[in-house]
Amino acid sequence: DAMVIQNPRYQVTQFGKPVTLSCSQTLNHNVMYWYQQKSSQAPKLLFHYYDKDFNNEADTPDNFQSRRPNTSFCFLDIRSPGLGDAAMYLCATSRIDRDTDTQYFGPGTRLTVL
Amino acid sequence: GDSVTQMEGPVTLSEEAFLTINCTYTATGYPSLFWYVQYPGEGLQLLLKATKADDKGSNKGFEATYRKETTSFHLEKGSVQVSDSAVYFCALYTSPGANSKLTFGKGITLSVRP
Numbered sequence: 001d002a003m004v005i006q007n008p009r010y011q012v013t014q015f016g017k018p019v020t021l022s023c024s025q026t027l028n029h030n031v032m033y034w035y036q037q038k039s040s041q042a043p044k045l046l047f048h049y050y051d052k053d054f055n056n057e058a059d060t061p062d063n064f065q066s067r068r069p070n071t072s073f074c075f076l077d078i079r080s081p082g083l084g085d086a087a088m089y090l091c092a093t094s095r096i097d098r099d100t101d102t103q104y105f106g107p108g109t110r111l112t113v114l
Numbered sequence: 115g116d117s118v119t120q121m122e123g124p125v126t127l128s129e130e131a132f133l134t135i136n137c138t139y140t141a142t143g144y145p146s147l148f149w150y151v152q153y154p155g156e157g158l159q160l161l162l163k164a165t166k167a168d169d170k171g172s173n174k175g176f177e178a179t180y181r182k183e184t185t186s187f188h189l190e191k192g193s194v195q196v197s198d199s200a201v202y203f204c205a206l207y208t209s210p211g212a213n214s215k216l217t218f219g220k221g222i223t224l225s226v227r228p
Contacts, residue, residue, distance in 0.1 A: 040221075042220050090157050
């Protein structure tokens with residue numbers, strides 16, 4: 001089945017130690033999104049890629065970076081995780097040129113910062 | 115700017131009870147409207163959507179009708195099950211294109227007792 005896959009599902013890192021979260025998709029969608037979701041809150045968009053074009057939200061901290069080496073993969077890099085970065089990180093995809101308004105989410109990666 | 119308002123939660127119901135979760139929105143243009151569901155420890159799943167006024171989205175016994183006159187998209191189910199226990203997010207999407215994004219409500223937790 002076509003899907004959005006996130007690895008790992010659970011990630012533990014230490015304060016200040018860089019961490020990378022991975023997202024892959026078999027939907028051949030041209031847009032990929034990264035959201036941060038803290039406990040009992042709605043997802044908050046960090047940034048997205050439209051093809052190779054990177055679009056950063058104005059309030060996304062510089063500590064968060066992203067890479068999209070090809071259509072299928074997108075990575076979220078947290079350069080120096082703080083305790084406040086502990087959250088669920090959700091990847092989503094959509095296809096702009098048809099069914100333009102539906103985003104499909106992965107299962108998420110829960111990040112713990114010690 | 116665009117916004118989504120959901121009723122305050124949590125909501126606790128007995129199995130087979132009728133469910134209504136209220137959602138109202140403010141948006142420029144003509145948004146598409148969505149309900150997403152998030153089961154414990156999981157990512158978001160699209161439950162249903164409607165793309166224009168008077169459209170009714172439906173899935174798994176849940177329904178919601180796009181009411182432009184009242185700017186609402188209330189979620190209903192005639193008979194809830196224990197397996198419906200989850201967090202429900204109402205969301206909207208305007209201006210499909212490279213820089214478009216979902217606007218979420220705060221979410222509401224539904225607990226269904228046997």
